[in-house]
Amino acid sequence: MHEMSIAMQVVEIAVASIPPDLKGARVERVNLKIGKLSAVVPDSLQFCFSVAIESTLLEGAELFIEEVPVLAACGRCSHRWTIDAPVFCCPQCRSANLEILTGRELDIESIELYQEDENDDRLAP
Amino acid sequence: MTIDWLHDIAGYRHHQDFHKARHLHSGHGSARTVASKGARREIQVVRRVLDVNEKMAQHNRRLFAGKGVFVLNMMSSPGSGKTTILERTLAEIMPRIPSAVIVGDICTAHDAQRLAGSGAPVVQVNTDEFGGDCHLAAHVIEKAAAGIDLAAVDLLIVENVGNLVCPAEFDIGENVRVVVLSVTEGEDKPVKYPLMFRQCQAALLNKIDLLPYLDYDKQRAVDYIHQVNPQMPVFEISAQTGQGFDAWIRWLEKRSGATDGR
Numbered sequence: 001m002h003e004m005s006i007a008m009q010v011v012e013i014a015v016a017s018i019p020p021d022l023k024g025a026r027v028e029r030v031n032l033k034i035g036k037l038s039a040v041v042p043d044s045l046q047f048c049f050s051v052a053i054e055s056t057l058l059e060g061a062e063l064f065i066e067e068v069p070v071l072a073a074c075g076r077c078s079h080r081w082t083i084d085a086p087v088f089c090c091p092q093c094r095s096a097n098l099e100i101l102t103g104r105e106l107d108i109e110s111i112e113l114y115q116e117d118e119n120d121d122r123l124a125p
Numbered sequence: 126m127t128i129d130w131l132h133d134i135a136g137y138r139h140h141q142d143f144h145k146a147r148h149l150h151s152g153h154g155s156a157r158t159v160a161s162k163g164a165r166r167e168i169q170v171v172r173r174v175l176d177v178n179e180k181m182a183q184h185n186r187r188l189f190a191g192k193g194v195f196v197l198n199m200m201s202s203p204g205s206g207k208t209t210i211l212e213r214t215l216a217e218i219m220p221r222i223p224s225a226v227i228v229g230d231i232c233t234a235h236d237a238q239r240l241a242g243s244g245a246p247v248v249q250v251n252t253d254e255f256g257g258d259c260h261l262a263a264h265v266i267e268k269a270a271a272g273i274d275l276a277a278v279d280l281l282i283v284e285n286v287g288n289l290v291c292p293a294e295f296d297i298g299e300n301v302r303v304v305v306l307s308v309t310e311g312e313d314k315p316v317k318y319p320l321m322f323r324q325c326q327a328a329l330l331n332k333i334d335l336l337p338y339l340d341y342d343k344q345r346a347v348d349y350i351h352q353v354n355p356q357m358p359v360f361e362i363s364a365q366t367g368q369g370f371d372a373w374i375r376w377l378e379k380r381s382g383a384t385d386g387r
Contacts, residue, residue, distance in 0.1 A: 002258065002259055002260055002290075002291035002294060002295070005258060005262070006174055006175070009174050009175060009177065010174055013170065013172055013174065014170070017168055017170045018168070019168065022166070022168075025166070028165075032174070037319070037320055037323070038294065038320070039290045039291060039293050039294045039320050039321075040294070086315070086316040086319040086352065086353050087352050087353075088319075088323065088352070088353055088354065088355065089352075089355050096355030096356055106173060106174045106175055106294075107171065107172065107173050107174060108170045108171070108172055108174055109169070109170060109171055110167050110168055110169050110170050110171070111167070111168050111170060112165065112166070112167045112168075113165070113166045113167075113168060114163075114164070114165045114166075115163070115164050115165075115166070116163060
């Protein structure tokens with residue numbers, strides 16, 4: 001269960017990403033990309049995120065997780081396909097020489113802020 | 126976006142200063158202007174969640190390479206026999222290959238006590254001090270390695286916390302990763318935990334001395350490993366009897382001969 005470490009890291013990066021001139025804004029949403037080959041369970045991460053944001057600038061924010069499929073390219077015949085079962089060889093030529101193109105993501109893409117009033121600094125530290 | 130598959134991974138809430146120094150100005154300038162009243166704004170971040178750990182792992186890798194230390198990260202589910210494998214492995218290679226061990230568990234120093242008899246310096250890490258984590262992260266390894274005279278060591282073996290999920294996600298700065306699977310577990314572990322078997326460079330199939338007493342399809346297990354990682358060498362061993370250790374030790378010696386082996 002490393003989702004708590006990951007959630008805390010997400011919070012830390014997201015908080016540090018709020019521009020200094022928008023510290024008073026409310027963070028409404030954190031957009032995350034998680035590859036299907038990552039060892040992260042989205043539901044667990046959602047739960048941990050809801051706990052990790054308490055008493056931070058992200059309090060009240062939602063976590064949006066986009067799951068990224070595992071795309072592979074064959075190094076021999078250049079075939080590209082989506083891996084949806086744990087079989088890692090080319091379905092066309094059976095080569096094991098493959099490159100994983102997507103599916104290992106664990107990235108924060110963006111944060112979405114809403115600022116009711118530019119002078120509102122209630123949430124500033 | 127390009128991603129380096131072998132060197133991605135992992136982070137931790139520690140190292141706040143390190144983190145802040147690198148990441149404070151991560152808004153990429155897209156929000157320089159003050160939002161007007163009632164404004165909604167999306168700030169692009171585009172960063173790997175675990176890149177603090179990734180940077181720490183690269184720091185570790187440079188540290189170990191600088192001291193000429195080859196690092197093996199051994200991972201498995203609990204009870205597969207990692208500690209017994211290490212006891213026998215150390216007995217075979219020490220003192221020919223001066224080795225040290227970092228052993229990770231959530232609690233207790235039992236494994237360190239068992240391994241102390243080998244003559245190798247052993248550092249026990251209990252992750253409950255670090256939040257009860259189910260894996261070792263790079264900064265934990267850096268801290269543990271500080272207690273080892275790296276100049277006197279050629280091989281550092283990290284016995285990770287017993288777990289087939291989380292440790293696969295965390296780069297610790299190792300040169301090679303080995304997964305242990307025992308014949309008292311299901312044959313289908315490799316396809317249930319594909320990331321672990323993709324991330325490792327060799328598999329040890331342990332407890333084969335028990336095969337006569339078990340309804341275990343060894344070939345099926347090996348086939349599953351190769352389904353996930355077709356080129357992975359599989360060493361069939363018994364840490365109890367020493368069966369199969371020659372090939373494993375030869376492989377380890379060959380790999381550890383070059384610290385840039387990864």
